[in-house]
Every structure is written in structure tokens, then in C-alpha cells.
Amino acid sequence: MTKYAELILELINQSKDHMTAEQLFLELKKREPKVVLATVYNNLNTLCQEGFIRKMSIEGSSDRYDKIEKHDHLVCKKCGMLSDIRFEDLTKKLENQLGEDILSYDLKVFYLCPKCREENKRRHAPQTGLL
Amino acid sequence: MTKYAELILELINQSKDHMTAEQLFLELKKREPKVVLATVYNNLNTLCQEGFIRKMSIEGSSDRYDKIEKHDHLVCKKCGMLSDIRFEDLTKKLENQLGEDILSYDLKVFYLCPKCREENKRRHAPQTGLL
């Protein structure tokens, strides 16, 4: 594994976020000022092919790169906040229903995060005339 | 709903495929030779916002547009073939585990389609020396 690939992999594995190529590039640049965006793309592609990371596409924004460790994603439909979660035994359930083996799956669950839910409540609350 | 929006919506709802903006544009052009790609994009965006269709992103290819009717996707990891499937009661299962309501979810299940599985078998079969 090459120098930059290693650093990029570290960045992805250490961060809780799901970063775009651009964001990773900016991070990496702090330590390695000479690095160039194309290099980041190159390394991301090979890291993906070799199975060290996974690429995730979210509609409306550019691709993000994520650790490989199996997990699912919880997305707030309002603010877009993205967090990791693990739904247990889903593979088995899916295989049972499908009737054959699956290789993997990609699940995004959309909900309203606590913060947005609160805001919505407030906005839609019946007006008392006292506020 | 405007003329083109209507036609685009029809195309999406009638087709079994999951078409890109470009493909939809080419289809639409057969009936409406004057239409232009930007118009298709415009209409796709408003149709999405209004909830008539949904946009789906598949890594490695451009966005596709899909009917809204709830269903999941089965993707062959080898040839990329995409088909619809419905996993039953998944919403409830997810809500139970999450402990709160969800709005929707997006599930892609990766497997090897029968055709690719066959091909793989053949390729990896022990050589008898008779072929």
C-alpha cells in the first residue's frame, strides 16, 4: 500500500464523517501540501477496488467514502444529517425472503432527527395566542 | 402539471427500467422532437420535489429515476443488472429496532444473478482435461 493510500485510508477509518474526495483532499493537504486532487481520486478508486473502503452515493451531493466495517445509515430527511447504525440480522432476513445468498446490501433509513422533529413540532403547534 | 412533466412521468411509470435523464430524453424525443435535455432535467427535479418520482444513485453511473411505488432493488454485483423486489414488513422491523418512526428507506441488495452465477461456476469448475 502506497504512502498516500495509507494516509487516505487512515483519514476515512478515523473520521466519523462520510467525506467527499474534495474534503479528504483538503484534510490530506494539511499534512502533505504537495498532494493533488487526482491522486486522491486515484487512491480512492484503488482502495475501493481492493475492498478497503466503500463508496457511497447520496443523491444531490458528490460521492462519499466510508469505512468498510458493515453498518447501515440513518439519514435525516430534513437536515441531511448522516449517522451510522447497525440493524441486526438483516442479512439473514433478506436471504430468507429472497431464497438465495446475497453478497451485501446498502441500506439508508430516512427519518427526522430529534432536532428537526422538535422544530417541526414547534412550527406546527396550535397557536395559543399567548406567544 | 405541464405537458412534458406529464409525458416524463408516464415514461417513468410505464417502464420497468430505471432510466437516466439522458435515456428519458431520448425516449421523449421520439414523440416530441423539439425537447431539450435541460427541460428533462428541470422536469425531473420538480417531479422529485413534488414527490411523483424518486431519484436513485448507483455508484459508477449517472442518476436514475424511478417510480414512487415502494419497492427495493436487487443488483447483480457482476453485470449490474437491476431488478425490483419487495421485502415485506421491513419498515416495521426497522422501526422496532430503531425505536422510532421512519419516513422511508432505500435498500439495495447485491447478489449474483443466475446468469452470472452460472458463468462463475463454469469458470471455477475443476478442469477435467476433457474439454
Next chain:
DNA sequence: CTTTAATTTTAGAATTATTCTAATTATAAT
């Protein structure tokens, strides 16, 4: 019906994301 206003469509430029190519640099092997 006309005129005006509002909306939709068009054309094409602009932007963004990503890939590709060829030259350069670095690393490893002889």
C-alpha cells in the same frame, strides 16, 4: 378576442465531479 402577466421551454454557457493521459518523480531490484 387583445393585452398583460406568469410560467415553461429553450439554447447554450457555466459549473462540478470525475477520469484520463502523458510526463515526472520516487521506489525497488539488479
Next chain:
DNA sequence: ATTATAATTAGAATAATTCTAAAATTAAAG
């Protein structure tokens, strides 16, 4: 050291998508 191999760079090229301003269409008001 010399050669071979692989990695990195710079920047052009491509692809996908959005934006902008003008033109065309539709709807509304007189």
C-alpha cells in the same frame, strides 16, 4: 549506479448537471 516498476502530478478531457437569460407558451384580466 542503472534499469525497471510503480506512484504522483498537472492539466486537459469528459460527463453530468445546473444556471441564466431570452423566447415561446399558457393563463388571466380587461
